[in-house]
Amino acid sequence: MTLRKFLPVLATSLISLPALASEVNVYSARKDALIVPLLEKFTETSGIKVNLLTGKAGALLSRIKAEGKATPADVLVTVDAGNLHRAKMAGVLQPINSRKIAGTVPKNLRDPGDFWTGLTVRARPIFYLKDRVDVSELSTYEFLADPTWAGKICIRSSSNIYNQSMVASMIEANGEMITEKWARGLVANFARKPTGGDTDQLRALAAGECALAIANTYYYGRLLDSKKPADKDVTAKISVFWPNQSGRGTHVNVSGAGLVKYSKNLAEGRQFLEFMVSDEAQNYYAEINHEFPVSTSASASQTIASLGSFKADSLNLGVLGVNNSAAVMLMDRADWQ
Template identity: 55%
Template sequence: MKTMIKGILASSLALSGFGYTAVADEEVNIYSARKEQLIKPLLETFQKKTGIKVNLVSGSADALLKRLQQEGRNSPADILITTDAGRLHRAKEAGVTQTLVSKKVEMAIPAQYRDIDMQWVGLSLRARPIMYVKGKVNPSELSTYEDLANPKWKGKICIRSSSNIYNQSLVASILATNGMDKTVEWAEGMVSNFAKPPRGGDRDQIKAAAAGQCDIAVANTYYLAGMLRSSDATQVAAAQKVAVFWPNQMNRGTHVNVSGIAVTKASKNKDNAVKLIEFLSSKEAQIFYGDVNGEFSVRKDVEPSDLLKSWGSFKADSINLSKLGEGNRNAVIALDKAGWK
């Protein structure tokens, strides 16, 4: 047990480094932007199964990418774990990742959830649907993301700011279907319908809806799952006031995104990095994402958890998520033109 615990080094980004030389044959070094409790149990299981020592540094997504760029070929990191296809694409563009070669991973993870050049792969899937206040909104009135720009929703929508990567990726998916002019027009309509300035995280939007500040929130499903499973009674109560509506079921489907993983260009333990990615894409690990993290599996053969099933099945947008990263710049332009702060 002591050996296992020592192997999982939880370090803040403020520390100068891992505190060891990354040359051992049986170790793998991770920079992770995911909350430690969401990934650590899986890393402990991998270490126990393989004997490969896992060393973990956690930090913010942007800070970890900057750190990889600054460290260059001297980086001790073998793996980068981060959230959103947009951030994964940024890592690829920054030249800090390398091609992953693994038939196991290709067979486990559908192509739409992998970079077209295999520079990164998705590990868990999250949807960004419409959440509405029960008793205030009739779900028959809801249909698509595009319809949220309808004046009938004026003063009724809560959503995060334009600087949020989740919103940028949502807009990139809309751009891929509707083009720049229509997307800007839609975003302008959204801004007109805001119930409040777009501040705070996804949980804040759900809480605002529950508190009567708006009737509709746009948020990632795992935040709602986390609130429903929270030990904080106020979060549970707020989450219970909203229901999930899956938009765009008659056309492209609901927007989805991933948390994902990449082998760093500087990896000194590439074989072990590949083994870890293969483990994290296995059926065993994928079940964990639904049962513990409130996320959907990227695998087709893993069913959602009971909580996620309770929201009903849905058609997901089939766009290759690489397109979200590629479209990020234009998404930001569209949001700026619309005055979405």
């Protein structure tokens, strides 16, 4: 077992050890089950030992900032372009400088300044209750603010970065004034006060608490793959709708990673990121969490492929971070709790 987790107390002492073998220290905001098998595979093929520290996105960023030049972190793995942008703006990342990554990951899924790259893609479409909504009634995110949907929409709180990024994409498409008006209309259509995560919205939808819900695709994928009768009941009652197909496309986001500015194992960190965009890693990574690969030569899980193809918004995801604070303030003004 070459993979080991270091305890917080050990983290700073690691850097005083002489480099006996090549290694890379990864700070990750992803669940261990999603990433550990990949780290093991990387060690197997490269001989580079991986030390993993798992934590919440915000806590990991604060930690890297606090550790400053002494940080043992080489790579930061996190979710949502909004969080990746925060890390970039906090000055804890450096340009990746990898031809392999630039040649594999589409440009709109990478930071324009090369400070982070997407590793998997998720979409945030509309889900509907089949016996209450006809698909012909659905069209765009914008139309969710129409009074037609009064009291019928379930969505999680505005403190969630997925919603902040979705609103950031709308600011880019429609401007702040129109988006604020939209957010007020959306809030007026809420079926209930925002509560719980994306899976909770899908469960509430199936239970008839709402007619529409917004959630990331992988939460739906997990329910579709679940053997639990309660989850099968949920997926039997709901379906996915890809909004904005005749316009900019459905909102997408990424999980991603960057190289830490004060990395002591820069070559190994870069090699690790290059491994993460290889077909082998991409197929596994996309499969296990029902996300879409960033590499066009890798394939999505059967469950996710069964949702059908759709047009994704091709906006550069760096914009989601740039527009984040405007989105947060706008949602606040619209009383989106």
